Structures are given as structure tokens and as C-alpha cells.
Amino acid sequence: AQYTLGLCYYFGEGVKEDKERAVEWFSKAAEKGDAQAQYTLGLCYYFGEGVKEDKERAVEWFSKAAEKGDAQAQYTLGLCYYFGEGVKEDKERAAEWFSKAAKQGHAEAQFNLGLHYALGDGVREDKERAAEWYSKAAKQGHAQAQYTLGLCYDLGKGVKEDKERAAEWYGKAAEQGHAEAQYFLGASYLRENEERAVHWFSKAAEQGHAGAKEALDILK
Numbered sequence: 001a002q003y004t005l006g007l008c009y010y011f012g013e014g015v016k017e018d019k020e021r022a023v024e025w026f027s028k029a030a031e032k033g034d035a036q037a038q039y040t041l042g043l044c045y046y047f048g049e050g051v052k053e054d055k056e057r058a059v060e061w062f063s064k065a066a067e068k069g070d071a072q073a074q075y076t077l078g079l080c081y082y083f084g085e086g087v088k089e090d091k092e093r094a095a096e097w098f099s100k101a102a103k104q105g106h107a108e109a110q111f112n113l114g115l116h117y118a119l120g121d122g123v124r125e126d127k128e129r130a131a132e133w134y135s136k137a138a139k140q141g142h143a144q145a146q147y148t149l150g151l152c153y154d155l156g157k158g159v160k161e162d163k164e165r166a167a168e169w170y171g172k173a174a175e176q177g178h179a180e181a182q183y184f185l186g187a188s189y190l191r192e193n194e195e196r197a198v199h200w201f202s203k204a205a206e207q208g209h210a211g212a213k214e215a216l217d218i219l220k
Contacts, residue, residue: 002029003037010050019050030061038065039073046086055086066097074101075109082112082122091122102133110137111145118158131158138169146173147181154184163188174200179207186212194219 006025009018023044029037042061045054059080065073078097081090095116101109114133117126131152137145150169153162167188173181186200198219204212 002026002032003034003040006037006040019044021050023050030064033068035065035068035070035073038062038068039070039076042073042076055080057086059086066100069104071101071104071106071109074098074104075106075112078109078112091116093122095122102136105136105140107137107140107142107145110134110140111142111148114145114148127152127158129158138172141172141176143173143176143178143181146170146176147178147184150181150184174203177203177207179204179209179212182207183209183212183215186215 002025006022006029008014008022009025010022011017023041026037026041026044030041038061042058042065044050044058045061046058047053059077062073062077062080066077074097078094078101079085080087081097082094083089095113098109098113098116102113110133114130114137115121116123116130117133118130119125131149134145134149134152138149146169150166150173151157152159152166153169154166155161159165167185170181170185170188174185182200182204186197186204189197189200198216201212201215201219205216
């Protein structure tokens with residue numbers, strides 16, 4: 001109830017918007033161990049909403065919520081460690097927290113964890129593990145993961161090269177408006193269906209994709 005009342009004050013729902021009062025109620029709930037309140041209070045400190053900005057205090061509250069198993073808090077804490085926001089930069093700790101959130105099905109964490117394995121950033125480089133995590137995020141509709149998984153299949157990175165599977169994943173990301181995926185999907189159609197190629201190049205070009213614009217110039 002304290003947390004919910006805090007949300008009412010934060011968004012001005014049923015009461016006049018008052019970020020400071022919101023923080024007071026979030027704090028009461030957070031002190032009692034409510035993970036959502038702890039995470040939200042962390043955000044307030046991080047962005048200076050209703051309280052003076054304090055990245056270190058933000059990390060403290062993110063950590064409390066993360067330790068309780070809150071996936072969003074675990075992911076956010078991973079970002080803090082990755083970029084050194086409110087805590088000393090530590091890529092290994094970042095990967096650990098992304099991993100905890102990823103195992104709970106957090107799509108953004110799954111994608112980020114895939115990047116860690118692809119680059120050997122905080123973990124041992126493992127292209128196959130990277131592709132596995134991209135796949136998990138992609139199946140949840142994460143456009144960047146779908147595009148990246150498409151690249152993996154296109155180039156045979158972490159998975160067996162498969163141009164058809166690559167085009168499938170490019171297609172899923174392209175349908176969500178991902179410009180790079182639209183460009184690569186257009187390229188995949190070049191040999192068999194120039195009309196479809198032009199369609200997707202046009203979509204990417206409308207978003208300012210230079211390669212797509214150049215391709216359209218050549219095709220015209």
C-alpha cells in the first residue's frame with residue numbers, strides 16, 4: 001500500500017503530483033523490504049526525481065532489490081557496473097547480474113549477456129553461448145537480438161551458417177522497424193526478388209540508412 005501510494009503521488013493519480021511525497025512513501029515500503037519499492041526508489045535517486053540525485057544511493061537500492069530476485073533491478077544493476085555509474089566499473093560483476101536477470105527471462109539482459117559472450121567482455125568469449133542468449137531474447141521479440149541473431153546465421157558465428165534462417169530473423173526485426181535489419185533483408189532478396197529488395201531498402205532508406213539509399217540508387 002505504501003508503494004502504491006507512492007506511485008499515486010509520483011504520477012498524480014487521485015492526488016496532486018508530488019515527487020517528494022512519492023519518495024517518502026517509496027522509502028517506507030523499501031525499508032520494509034518491498035523489492036519494487038527498492039528498485040523504484042533507486043530510480044528516483046538515480047535520476048534525481050523527488051530527491052537529490054545520488055548514483056551511489058541508487059546502486060544501494062538497486063542492489064537490495066536485485067538480491068531479492070527482482071529481474072529489472074538485476075539488469076539495471078548490471079548496467080551500473082558495466083558503465084561505472086554509482087559504483088566502480090566492473091564488467092565481470094555486470095555480466096553476473098545480467099546473467100541473473102537473463103535466467104529469469106529478462107529479454108534486454110539476455111541480449112546484453114549475449115554481447116558479453118560475443119566480445120569476451122567480463123566473461124570468456126564464447127560465440128555459441130552468445131548466439132544462445134541472442135536467440136532467447138529474439139524469441140521474446142527483442143528487435144536488436146533478432147537482427148543480431150540474423151547476423152550470426154548469416155556469417156556462421158556461433159551457429160552453422162544458414163542464409164534462410166538469417167533472412168527469417170532479419171525479417172522479424174525488419175517488421176519492427178529495425179533499419180539495419182531492413183537493409184540486410186533487402187540484400188537477401190536481391191538475387192531472387194528485386195521488388196522485395198527495393199521494398200525493404202526503401203523502408204531502411206526512409207530511416208536514413210545510407211547503404212539502403214545507395215542500393216536504391218544502383219537499382220534504379
